Amino acid sequence: xxxxxxxxxxxxxxxxxxxxxxxxxxxxxxxxxxxxxxxxxxxxxxxxxxxxxxxxxxxxxxxxxxxxxxxxxxxxxxxxxxxxxxxxxxxxxxxxxxxxxxxxxxxxxxxxxxxxxxxxxxxxxxxxxxxxxxxxxxxxxxxxxxxxxxxxxxxxxxxxxxxxxxxxxxxxxxxxxxxxxxxxxxxxxxxxxxxxxxxxxxxxxxxxxxxxxxxxxxxxxxxxxxxxxxxxxxxxxxxxxxxxxxxxxxxxxxxxxxxxxxxxxxxxxxxxxxxxxxxxxxxxxxxxxxxxxxxxxxxxxxxxxxxxxxxxxxxxxxxxxxxxxxxxxxxxxxxxxxxxxxxxxxxxxxxxxxxxxxxxxxxxxxxxxxxxxxxxxxxxxxxxxxxxxxxxxxxxxxxxxxxxxxxxxxxxxxxxxxxxxxxxxxxx
RNA sequence: GGAGACGUAUCGAAGUGGUUGUAACGAGACUGAUUCGAAAUCAGUUGACGUGUGAAAGCGUCCGUGGGUUCGAAUCCCACCGUCUCCGCCA
Numbered sequence: 420x421x422x423x424x425x426x427x428x429x430x431x432x433x434x435x436x437x438x439x440x441x442x443x444x445x446x447x448x449x450x451x452x453x454x455x456x457x458x459x460x461x462x463x464x465x466x467x468x469x470x471x472x473x474x475x476x477x478x479x480x481x482x483x484x485x486x487x488x489x490x491x492x493x494x495x496x497x498x499x500x501x502x503x504x505x506x507x508x509x510x511x512x513x514x515x516x517x518x519x520x521x522x523x524x525x526x527x528x529x530x531x532x533x534x535x536x537x538x539x540x541x542x543x544x545x546x547x548x549x550x551x552x553x554x555x556x557x558x559x560x561x562x563x564x565x566x567x568x569x570x571x572x573x574x575x576x577x578x579x580x581x582x583x584x585x586x587x588x589x590x591x592x593x594x595x596x597x598x599x600x601x602x603x604x605x606x607x608x609x610x611x612x613x614x615x616x617x618x619x620x621x622x623x624x625x626x627x628x629x630x631x632x633x634x635x636x637x638x639x640x641x642x643x644x645x646x647x648x649x650x651x652x653x654x655x656x657x658x659x660x661x662x663x664x665x666x667x668x669x670x671x672x673x674x675x676x677x678x679x680x681x682x683x684x685x686x687x688x689x690x691x692x693x694x695x696x697x698x699x700x701x702x703x704x705x706x707x708x709x710x711x712x713x714x715x716x717x718x719x720x721x722x723x724x725x726x727x728x729x730x731x732x733x734x735x736x737x738x739x740x741x742x743x744x745x746x747x748x749x750x751x752x753x754x755x756x757x758x759x760x761x762x763x764x765x766x767x768x769x770x771x772x773x774x775x776x777x778x779x780x781x782x783x784x785x786x787x788x789x790x791x792x793x794x795x796x797x798x799x800x801x802x803x804x805x806x807x808x809x810x811x812x813x814x815x816x817x818x819x820x821x822x823x824x825x826x827x828x829x830x831x832x833x834x835x836x837x838x839x840x841x842x843x844x845x846x847x
Numbered sequence: 848g849g850a851g852a853c854g855u856a857u858c859g860a861a862g863u864g865g866u867u868g869u870a871a872c873g874a875g876a877c878u879g880a881u882u883c884g885a886a887a888u889c890a891g892u893u894g895a896c897g898u899g900u901g902a903a904a905g906c907g908u909c910c911g912u913g914g915g916u917u918c919g920a921a922u923c924c925c926a927c928c929g930u931c932u933c934c935g936c937c938a
Contacts (some may be wrong), residue, residue: 463898467907475908477919481865492918499918623928647928666857666895789895796895 437487459516528783531802532755538745551738553762560765562694563814585701586706599836605708608677616678618657621648624667629786654680669792673712685814697810722830725775738762754779772806
């Protein structure tokens with residue numbers, strides 16, 4: 420959500436930004452909302468005048484009643500009553516206009532960072548850097564569910580019976596590996612100075628509409644029947660929501676959290692054959708990081724955040740690359756976003772395992788997350804990034820650590836979390 | 848789930864229909880005086896949002912949220928949300 424003042428003063432820049440995101444059909448909204456805003460302010464002035472008049476007359480009535488001038492008071496009462504109809508109309512119009520304006524402001528995209536490459540969709544995202552050697556071994560690597568099955572580590576058939584497609588039973592060493600990765604990720608981030616948090620896994624609708632766009636909400640969120648509650652799609656939702664409607668002390672910034680949660684997503688729409696197994700699922704677990712900081716520091720934090728994910732994967736010997744999201748692939752609230760992708764030796768390409776975003780002040784404006792600083796009040800910047808989402812990351816883990824004899828090596832940093840195991844051996 | 852109490856600005860807290868409510872009072876914070884410096888003391892300042900302006904003044908809105916009654920609502924009525932205490936149930 421943009422600042423109305425900014426939009427009023429820089430309409431051409433806002434339109435240019437919309438065009439860069441290939442959403443040209445939204446351009447007319449800019450002039451439309453400026454006109455509405457102008458009308459709204461004039462109407463508000465009119466309403467304020469009426470209210471001032473009423474307040475003043477009502478005070479006079481109060482005075483007269485005390486002095487016992489009943490007849491005069493009655494006359495004034497009638498006068499104020501006569502205004503009532505007009506005020507009602509003005510107030511109704513005020514509400515109507517404010518609603519229209521907000522609706523438009525919600526769909527005008529955030530200003531993208533000047534460094535964001537211009538492109539229509541994810542095919543035009545730009546590789547930034549590769550870390551580690553993407554190795555293709557000289558033996559065949561099976562689909563990840565097949566590797567898991569060798570260890571009796573997955574049961575999708577039962578999951579389908581119990582909950583439907585998009586759910587899984589992880590079992591035995593594979594389940595243990597999953598938990599080990601989450602726990603290791605938690606400690607990894609704690610060691611980097613982040614505060615560990617376990618947040619609510621359900622949130623109210625007002626938080627939902629603050630942290631994401633309407634399109635996302637419809638495609639992602641599960642609603643609890645009969646309650647004003649939604650299952651979170653990521654702990655970012657409850658973690659940013661934590662700060663809703665607050666004024667933070669500048670001295671306490673930045674807030675750097677790493678949170679654990681299960682995540683629930685509808686994942687509406689058809690998905691390809693490469694997204695079977697545990698790639699795209701309705702329920703998964705994730706270790707997340709979020710930062711709330713001063714505007715001038717968000718660019719620096721952005722770099723640090725995705726670097727954390729890169730370092731995490733590299734500590735497990737998984738080759739990764741960073742991919743800059745182009746303008747058209749950037750969600751409307753985001754100013755800049757980098758995906759971290761892990762190497763798949765089976766597919767011989769990289770696939771997404773995490774996403775790092777700087778939302779500048781767009782999210783905080785919606786949620787009213789402000790900072791009381793030396794130079795006055797301002798909106799904080801919010802950022803979020805995936806540390807790791809183990810079900811999906813297991814794909815990269817198993818593929819990259821698979822040995823020719825079918826065993827899977829466990830990197831040193833993880834062995835402690837696996838009870839000292841150095842290898843998963845195939846059961847005969 | 849049942850019963851009761853409560854929700855007022857950074858915090859505590861008064862305020863049960865009106866010119867004296869511009870939300871008292873107290874604490875905290877900030878500024879100044881005093882002091883070699885500090886504590887204590889004294890004086891002053893200290894909510895948010897919108898509008899307006901060169902800047903201001905002014906005006907409007909906000910007393911958990913949303914409605915209603917009234918010329919006028921923190922105050923009365925209704926619904927919802929939340930907190931606390933006790934009871935019940937349950938990891």
